[in-house]
Amino acid sequence: MPTIPVLNMQGKSAGEMTLSxxxxxxxxxxxxxxxxxxxxxxxxxxxxxxxxxxxxxxGGGRKIYRQKGTGRARHHSNRAPQFRHGGVVFAPQPRDYVxxxxxxxxRLAMKSxxxxxxxxxxxxxxxxxTLKEGKTRHIAKMLSDLGVSKSxxxxxxxxxxxxxxxxxxxxxxxxxxxxxxxxxxxxxxxADKVLLTQDAARAIEEVYAS
Numbered sequence: 001m002p003t004i005p006v007l008n009m010q011g012k013s014a015g016e017m018t019l020s021x022x023x024x025x026x027x028x029x030x031x032x033x034x035x036x037x038x039x040x041x042x043x044x045x046x047x048x049x050x051x052x053x054x055x056x057x058x059g060g061g062r063k064i065y066r067q068k069g070t071g072r073a074r075h076h077s078n079r080a081p082q083f084r085h086g087g088v089v090f091a092p093q094p095r096d097y098v099x100x101x102x103x104x105x106x107r108l109a110m111k112s113x114x115x116x117x118x119x120x121x122x123x124x125x126x127x128x129x130t131l132k133e134g135k136t137r138h139i140a141k142m143l144s145d146l147g148v149s150k151s152x153x154x155x156x157x158x159x160x161x162x163x164x165x166x167x168x169x170x171x172x173x174x175x176x177x178x179x180x181x182x183x184x185x186x187x188x189x190x191a192d193k194v195l196l197t198q199d200a201a202r203a204i205e206e207v208y209a210s
Contacts, residue, residue, distance in 0.1 A: 054087030
């Protein structure tokens with residue numbers, strides 16, 4: 001089973017924690033992660049783009065000039081795509097971009113992403129995050145002490161008892177906060193570092209170690 005050092009908010013050692021091998025030490029499945037990331041990005045698309053085809057454009061019911069004898073090309077409606085105010089060829093219509101992924105694949109992708117972060121040394125485990133006031137400087141100092149200089153995903157057990165932490169982290173652009181119930185593969189993979197509290201790690205193991 002993998003063992004990871006536990007740090008406090010000042011970046012000092014606070015012990016060690018043994019993580020579940022089933023969740024944090026599997027061989028990452030790249031195909032599963034790719035499918036889930038594609039699904040997440042596709043599901044974010046609104047799919048509301050819309051344009052009119054020649055059959056939808058108002059007007060144009062009369063033949064614009066006679067078929068023969070004019071020396072010009074044969075036309076019927078002036079709402080054909082080549083005319084001004086005409087319809088659009090292969091016009092986009094509202095559609096659903098949702099990509100459905102089986103539950104087993106989603107769970108495999110999550111465990112693969114967490115395992116990949118741990119193997120790369122990009123997973124930081126904290127004993128706890130506690131603040132007396134919701135000031136940005138406290139979280140900024142914590143990140144500095146932990147050596148986090150780029151993007152970071154901070155995973156908390158839940159919203160309860162973490163209001164001050166959430167308030168203090170809102171103004172840090174490179175920091176994204178999430179809960180155990182809301183984390184996803186895309187956010188984990190795109191973050192340079194993943195910051196977990198011990199309670200969050202235990203909660204993740206309860207959900208995915210099965």
